Amino acid sequence: MKSLLVSDKWTFERLNFDRPRVMGILNLTPDSFYDGGYHSSYEALLRQAEKMIAEGADLIDMGAYSTRPAAAEITTEEEWNRLKNILLQFRKRFPQLIISVDTFRSEIARRAISEGADIINDISGGQLDPDIFRVVATHGTPYIMMHIQGTPATMQINPQYIDVVNEINDFFQRQLNTLKNEGVEKNILLDPGFGFGKTVEHNYRLLHGLRKFAAHGFPLVAGVSRKSMINKVLGTTPAAALNGTTAANMLALINGANLLRVHDVKEAKETIKLYCAYRENGEES
DSSP: OOEEEOOTTSSSSEEEOSSOEEEEEEEOOSOOTTTTTTSOSHHHHHHHHHHHHHTTOSEEEEESSOOSTTOOOOOHHHHHHHHHHHHHHHHHHOTTOOEEEEOOOHHHHHHHHHTTOOEEEETTTTSSOTHHHHHHHHHTOOEEEEOOSSOTTTTTSSOOOSSHHHHHHHHHHHHHHHHHHTTOOSSEEEEOOTTSSOOHHHHHHHHHHGGGGGGGSSOBEEOOTTOHHHHHHHTOOGGGOHHHHHHHHHHHHHTTOSEEEESOHHHHHHHHHHHHHHHHTSOOO
């Protein structure tokens, strides 16, 4: 059984992955590809968080830097100003909630951990700010290592791989070795970064090859919710991509995903229930 060891301040000792879990997305940005700016006030963010919690989210991931393709860069201080008050208020209002902060900046990670963040979700896997490894090592904070080719501003400009699965697997091995040198050998999750410097074809090859990354011994994150890998195949928009997201989430689960990062918690939880029924009632080998 894979498990993510957690800190003593949480109300349970471990978030286990005996069955897949759901991470709800809470964007604090005005320009996210799907819901940026929709939750523009604390009250709106609170309502959305309460909805996700009621629907069964196991943790919530909040991000204050848009990483959609060609997103504008913002300063560290602007990112922190968007994040800090929401993080502080949510930590007080939801003391038992597992809060992940989506950032690739070591300074934001350090500040967020000091204000109660439980997990750091780094879209760059340590590439854009290598000091983030030292921050999570110092604080013993669980860490999601994601792969990206390029930066948010450049990632979808003709991404190329010879073998996308093996290249990302090699990336994980290199970065895990670096983390190990910092003293971190547990409390890690791996995310291949669907849509982050990948074509539609790359993304579906990653879905097929997802289980290969499990050989590293860590839970796997799949974030396909309402992304272009769905919309470009179906001819939909992000707003109309819930059905496609459910189908892609099921494919991710069948291929070994342990944590679904989603905008729509209720539907993801239902997908997991169906997947578990399928898995638990399969033919014996």
